[in-house]
Each structure stands twice: as structure tokens, then as C-alpha cells.
Amino acid sequence: MSDTIITRFPPSPTGYLHVGGARTALFNWLYARKTGGKFILRIEDTDIQRSTQESVNAIFEGLNWLGIDWDAGPFYQTQRFDVYKTYLNQLVNDKKAYYCTCSPETVEAMREKARAEGRNPMYDGSCRHKNLAPQDGAVVRLCTPDTGSTRIDDIIKGPIAIPNTEIDDFILRRSDGVYTYNFAVVIDDLTMDVTHVIRGDDHVSNTPKQILIYEALGAKVPKFGHVPMVLGPDRTRLSKRHGAMGVMEYQKMGFLPEALLNYLVRLGWSYGDQEFFTIEDMKRLFSLESIGRSPGVFDMEKLTALNAEHIQKSTQERLRPLFLEQMQALCIPHDPQDPRLNAIITLLQPRSKTLVDMAQQAESFFVAPSAYCEVASKKNFKAESLDVLKKIREKLTKTEDTSEAAMEALLHSVCEEMGLKLGKVGGPLRVALTGKGFSPGMGEMLALLGKERTLPRLDAAIAHLEAKG
RNA sequence: GUCCCCAUCGUCUAGCCCGGUCCAGGACACCGGCCUUUCACGCCGGCGACAGGGGUUCGAAUCCCCUUGGGGACGCCA
Numbered sequence: 001m002s003d004t005i006i007t008r009f010p011p012s013p014t015g016y017l018h019v020g021g022a023r024t025a026l027f028n029w030l031y032a033r034k035t036g037g038k039f040i041l042r043i044e045d046t047d048i049q050r051s052t053q054e055s056v057n058a059i060f061e062g063l064n065w066l067g068i069d070w071d072a073g074p075f076y077q078t079q080r081f082d083v084y085k086t087y088l089n090q091l092v093n094d095k096k097a098y099y100c101t102c103s104p105e106t107v108e109a110m111r112e113k114a115r116a117e118g119r120n121p122m123y124d125g126s127c128r129h130k131n132l133a134p135q136d137g138a139v140v141r142l143c144t145p146d147t148g149s150t151r152i153d154d155i156i157k158g159p160i161a162i163p164n165t166e167i168d169d170f171i172l173r174r175s176d177g178v179y180t181y182n183f184a185v186v187i188d189d190l191t192m193d194v195t196h197v198i199r200g201d202d203h204v205s206n207t208p209k210q211i212l213i214y215e216a217l218g219a220k221v222p223k224f225g226h227v228p229m230v231l232g233p234d235r236t237r238l239s240k241r242h243g244a245m246g247v248m249e250y251q252k253m254g255f256l257p258e259a260l261l262n263y264l265v266r267l268g269w270s271y272g273d274q275e276f277f278t279i280e281d282m283k284r285l286f287s288l289e290s291i292g293r294s295p296g297v298f299d300m301e302k303l304t305a306l307n308a309e310h311i312q313k314s315t316q317e318r319l320r321p322l323f324l325e326q327m328q329a330l331c332i333p334h335d336p337q338d339p340r341l342n343a344i345i346t347l348l349q350p351r352s353k354t355l356v357d358m359a360q361q362a363e364s365f366f367v368a369p370s371a372y373c374e375v376a377s378k379k380n381f382k383a384e385s386l387d388v389l390k391k392i393r394e395k396l397t398k399t400e401d402t403s404e405a406a407m408e409a410l411l412h413s414v415c416e417e418m419g420l421k422l423g424k425v426g427g428p429l430r431v432a433l434t435g436k437g438f439s440p441g442m443g444e445m446l447a448l449l450g451k452e453r454t455l456p457r458l459d460a461a462i463a464h465l466e467a468k469g
Numbered sequence: 470g471u472c473c474c475c476a477u478c479g480u481c482u483a484g485c486c487c488g489g490u491c492c493a494g495g496a497c498a499c500c501g502g503c504c505u506u507u508c509a510c511g512c513c514g515g516c517g518a519c520a521g522g523g524g525u526u527c528g529a530a531u532c533c534c535c536u537u538g539g540g541g542a543c544g545c546c547a
Contacts, residue, residue: 202542
């Protein structure tokens with residue numbers, strides 16, 4: 001009755017939320033948000049053997065982390081059998097579906113035969129005209145047309161026609177009374193008034209079957225849009241062997257959800273040359289028309305680059321809790337109340353690819369180096385370095401102003417007085433303070449470390465150098 | 470095997486629908502350089518693609534056909 005657009009995301013709870021599923025969810029969600037429509041979450045748990053509550057929870061967790069919210073649901077298919085039953089009976093009464101008692105072995109033999117004859121392996125419809133009475137242990141199959149073809153007017157791929165000879169009388173309800181995916185999906189989409197079915201490419205062959213169910217029911221067929229799949233670097237369907245699949249693993253690796261979403265939305269969809277999108281940008285600019293037709297390879301490097309950009313453009317309020325969370329997760333000693341936190345984050349923002357990266361770099365601000373990197377000390381702890389460090393120490397003791405500018409000035413005066421280039425001063429100091437060969441600028445480090453942390457580290461380095469001789 | 474889909478730099482893509490402005494643009498990666506106390510950031514430059522073949526046309530990345538290549542589906546899984 002209304003023209004509200006209704007989309008849905010129907011994961012099967014047989015594992016975590018993976019990036020492919022996340023992208024499908026994202027597209028459906030964005031389309032609903034863009035058009036002011038509704039987005040439904042539905043759990044397709046009709047595979048009772050493999051469905052688990054942990055998986056359901058993992059899917060919620062993933063969706064929550066990504067910030068993908070839904071307007072209705074979650075609905076569970078296993079709780080909707082009474083609905084399915086009504087529609088199934090209608091089909092049987094109308095002679096559009098029938099009971100079949102062929103055993104799995106018999107059907108397999110049919111498939112084998114078809115294969116041998118160079119045809120698509122399928123059920124041959126031998127029970128179709130037997131007019132079998134409803135009975136336990138029998139499956140219910142749909143009567144599918146033997147001629148003609150079924151057309152999909154795909155929003156993304158354009159018209160697709162599948163010959164009906166390729167579609168067998170598939171099962172709507174199993175012998176144990178559980179409804180199959182193809183049937184449950186149609187009844188759900190129908191009764192939930194779904195207007196747009198946006199899903200992975202791997203479903204194109206299911207679509208004509210589903211259309212046939214709508215037609216047998218005399219129901220209105222929704223619009224379909226099949227988005228190309230996400231491939232691994234070897235150009236096959238993304239799977240476990242390609243490594244990180246679960247969305248939450250990306251959180252552990254220090255990715256921002258908005259960065260993952262940005263990456264995912266751009267994988268297959270485009271808006272001119274724009275690469276960087278905030279969530280708000282996506283909601284405003286997304287369109288089904290601009291989704292490409294070819295599959296895309298998941299590229300960690302590009303995701304990482306995008307993540308760096310999102311970190312760089314992010315705000316203090318956004319980053320601070322995530323940063324703290326990451327410090328915690330990595331067991332890096334720190335003080336969550338430290339007044340320097342904002343300054344540290346700001347300093348690290350342009351130099352961090354991930355939150356993990358940022359947290360690791362932040363360590364130096366909280367704890368003294370436990371050791372000096374061999375390469376770095378070999379390169380920077382030279383003969384004259386001992387005097388340099390002593391000089392810095394001496395000057396630092398005498399200053400009160402530890403602002404970045406004052407610290408820069410201090411370093412420059414050391415250079416001047418000792419007739420050294422900045423590198424000869426900054427190098428040893430860097431190793432003394434961080435133990436590493438790289439870090440932010442020494443002025444910035446000194447200012448953030450303050451005398452109370454700098455002096456002991458200087459003393460330790462001086463002792464280290466004196467011991468070395 | 471059968472059916473369906475796809476095809477622009479290594480990767481993501483713009484351009485394709487409505488042929489000329491494209492000896493094909495952007496981004497990631499890579500390589501140089503600048504900046505610089507290190508590492509990053511930033512900036513500048515470079516490398517790098519219309520799968521192949523036929524048409525149609527004055528003209529094709531863009532339209533048509535074939536070939537090749539890739540992906541997907543063929544379950545009492547979803």
C-alpha cells in the first residue's frame with residue numbers, strides 16, 4: 001500500500017559475521033537509510049544441525065560493532081513454521097505443490113543419470129502426478145514449469161533469463177517437516193513486505209526458483225539486486241583460507257568500523273572518484289545504480305590505508321575510548337586518566353595505520369625502554385653521545401619551561417654549543433628515551449614526557465653508555 | 470558436464486546506458502624526489518590497463534557477434 005522501501009539482511013547463524021555478509025548487510029542498510037525505508041534483520045536458522053546461538057550472538061556483535069542497526073526483527077525462521085504451513089497448504093490445495101516419497105538415493109540416481117546425459121543434474125518429477133496424500137516422511141515439492149524461462153529483472157545486472165528446463169521440482173518442506181531456505185525466504189519476504197532483495201551473486205540461481213514460488217502463490221514479486229561477490233587474492237570466493245574473515249577480527253587488528261564500512265562500500269560501489277566516505281556520506285550518497293557488475297578482490301593494503309585516513313580525520317572523542325580499549329587489550333601499561341592522553345593521540349593520529357599501531361607507539365609515553373634496539377643504538381650511540389646526553393640532562397635540569405618550543409630550543413642550543421648537527425643530538429636522545437630508532441619529533445617527545453620521565457631515562461642511558469666504555 | 474554471470478593499470482575503480490572532449494582519470498601498492506633530528510604525515514613526479522578476434526561506424530574502452538579467461542550455481546545447506 002505504501003511505497004516505503006523495505007530491505008533485509010537474513011544471515012544463517014552458522015558462523016560469525018564475515019566481511020561478505022557485512023557488505024551485503026551494509027548495502028541493504030544503506031539503501032533503506034538513503035530512501036527513508038526500513039531494514040529488517042532475520043535469522044535464517046532452518047538448518048537446525050548447524051545453527052547455533054553463539055553464531056546468532058556473533059552476528060549481533062558484528063552488526064553492533066559496525067553500527068548497522070535494524071528497524072524490525074530479529075525474526076527467527078524456526079519460529080514461523082505456522083506461517084509457512086498456511087502457504088504450503090495453499091500451494092498443495094491448488095495443486096501447485098505435491099508430496100513426494102522418493103528417497104534421497106532415488107533422487108541421487110536421477111541426478112546421476114541426468115549428468116551422464118549431459119543435462120543439469122536434477123529431480124525428474126516422478127511423483128508430480130501421483131497425487132500422493134499428505135504423509136509423514138514425505139517431502140513437498142513445487143510444480144515447476146517444463147517450458148519457457150523465468151526472468152529476473154535484476155537491478156544491478158539487468159535482465160537475466162533462466163530456462164525452466166534447468167529448474168527441477170525442488171523441495172519446499174523436508175521429510176522431517178522443516179521448511180527449506182527457498183520456501184521460507186519467499187514467505188518471509190512476502191509477509192514482511194520486503195520490496196528489495198539485495199543479496200550476493202551466489203543467489204542468482206535461487207532467484208528463479210523463488211520467483212516461481214511467488215507466481216504459484218499469485219503474489220507480487222519483489223525487486224532483486226544481486227551484488228557481485230567478494231573474492232580472495234586468488235580470485236576465488238572469499239573464505240577461511242584467505243585469513244581474517246570475521247568482522248570482529250578487524251576490530252582486534254585495530255580497524256575502525258567506519259573504515260571497514262568505507263572499504264566495503266567502495267568494493268563494488270562507487271561515487272565518481274571519491275574514496276573517503278563517512279557513514280553519513282554513505283547514507284546520503286549510496287545508490288543501487290552505481291553498484292558494479294564484476295566481483296572484487298579484497299585488499300588488506302587498501303583497507304589499511306583507508307583506516308589510516310579515518311584515524312587521521314577522526315576526532316579526539318571518537319578515538320580516545322577506542323585507544324584506551326586497545327591499550328588495555330594489548331596490556332600496555334598506561335593511565336586512563338593521564339592528562340596527556342589527548343596530546344598523545346593527536347600526535348600519533350597521522351602516524352598510525354591502525355589502533356594497534358597507535359597503542360604500540362604510545363607505549364614510550366608511559367614506560368621507559370626496557371632495552372635499546374640493537375640497530376638503533378649501534379647507529380646512534382656513538383663516542384660523543386655520552387657527552388650529548390649529559391649536556392641535555394644538565395640543561396634540562398635547569399629549565400622550568402618544558403613546552404615543545406622550549407624543548408626544541410634546548411636541543412638547538414646543545415647543537416650549537418657542541419658544534420653538532422641536530423641528527424647527532426636527536427639520534428642518541430631518541431634511543432635513550434624510546435629505545436627505538438624512530439619516534440615522533442624529539443621536541444614533541446620531551447614536552448610530553450616531561451622532566452620527571454625524561455631525567456631517569458637519560459640517567460639510564462648515560463649509565464648504559466658508561467658501562468659500555 | 471549443464472545453466473547463469475562477469476571482463477579498464479598488480480588491486481579497487483571513473484568513463485560504457487546517451488560512440489568523438491580518453492594516445493583512458495582517481496585511489497591503494499610500488500619507485501623516485503622534496504620536506505626533515507629519526508620514522509611517519511604532507512607535497513611533487515614516475516611506472517602501470519581498455520583480454521583477443523571479427524564486425525557496425527567517418528570514428529569504439531564505449532554498440533553487436535565469436536573466442537578465451539575468470540567467477541558462481543546445480544543439496545531433504547543457506
